[in-house]
Amino acid sequence: MSSAVTSTRVLEADDLQAAIEVLDRDPVANAFVAARVAIAGLDSWRLGGEMWGWFDGGRLEALCYAGANLVPLSAGPEAVRAFAERARRQGRRCSSIVGPADATAELWARLEPSWGPAREVRPNQPLMATWEPSTEIAPDPRVRQVRRDEMDLLLPACVAMFTEEVGVSPLAGDGGLHYRARIAELVTTGRAFARFEAGQVVFKAEIGAVTARACQIQGVWVEPGHRGRGHSESGMAAIVEYALREVAPVVSLYVNDFNTVARAAYRRVGFSEVGTFMSVLF
16 A cells, blocks of 8 residues: 555546546546546536546546446555545445446445445456457448437337346436437437338447547347347447547447357457456446
């Protein structure tokens, strides 16, 4: 343990450059939070939550995003201890804890006595990435960016994916206002992709987080009646090709360890495991 004085506080505008330097230590693992910071800076209202910083000897060494998700980044045991204490005092405001597995597991171990039980814990979620288009799977030429006038076609597929993946409907609580706004944002910015057949979404996914150094694919879903036909592979190959050409030099995603079919498909598209995430769902 360092003998220097350590402290934890909410970061402010003057801390932006130091925060970016911490995020840049691992552009792939930190893509989700880094993308938000790139757009909103450290302003809590625009960021959708607070950014906590842990300082060692006056130097910013670790971060924890505290919004709808609680996300520890570059956080060793001492930083996690400080973040857990702050989170415990504040009380749970998030719907999940998610991030690199080691820090997330330690954070949850410290919070579980007061925040538990969780609805579900997913301790092993491989973080996968690729730097090159697939050499094995041909991109599906019918996967394309979703148009604004196709929102009503896309939304049911997004709701089905979310409910299947997370176990609760994204339309609960506020009637889906926040979720609909998020999907509309992805469509408007050209980051929602789908294959349509007869007015129905057969495959869909989004580029959910974007920075200059990495992007992250989310929401991969194939309509149940079309599963087993290779749509996830060819569809992902199409999105990866686009993302590497137009968005960022590396494309990432994370997947549940028990989803062996998806993991195998992503490997065939060219993804390899570069880390492990963990999620605690409330």
